[in-house]
Amino acid sequence: MKPFQQLREHLIDLFFPPRCVGCTRAGFAFCPTCAQAVDPVAEPICAHCGHPQSAPTDLCSTCRSGERDSLALVRAATLYTDPLRPAIRALKYSGQPELAPLLARYLIAVAQQPPWLEILAHIDGVIPVPLHAQRLAERGFNQSALLAGPFAERMGLPLTENWLHRERQTRSQVGLNGAERRQNVAGAFRADPLVAGKRLLLIDDVFTTGTTLTECAQALRMAGCAAVYGLALATPAPLPVSALALSPGDSAERDFGDA
């Protein structure tokens, strides 16, 4: 950052101190108390996609169906609950990209635990889930790339953003059910031939039904990629059994966005 820019930001902070997106406390974008209160993903989880489960199980129903076979393993770092939820929404929709390095810390923390240390030792590149060029121009940044940057740097891995492109503009996944989400992103991604034989790690912000990560992995695998792993910042908390009985399907996940 240039000295003038730094001075300008310092003066803005002095007169308009940032407010924590979780609790509105002045002086922080995301205060230490809220950072501590973020929910980790706890067992039981699906052994393949890491989705929290209401009861112990080996694989969730989606992974059992083979739908996510293009992905070697997926994990989410945290639960998509408060105070993380407003932080992710602020990062994506309110133009607060300064939150990204603070949130990337959760990805870094997970990556230092098994089985990630062993997996990351053989990863050739870190790829943030890409946005279409038009949406990137509208938003000004790709939130997954903002998370993947500090993560890759801290883990000493190359950031290989140009190895995957979103060829087709897809509508937001918010409000779509599982089948609609699959249809929405089908064939939307194109991988660079450079990925052939490589082992790659995809980074996403929220892992909901996993359709976006799966489509990315399929495009990479079709281009000859040896293995694709996924790491997301957050995933929805499991629904209580009573809620499952009331709302069949994944309609309760419709609040969660994508891209």
Ligand SMILES: [Zn+2]
């Ligand atoms: Zn706070």
Ligand SMILES: [Zn+2]
């Ligand atoms: Zn699963």
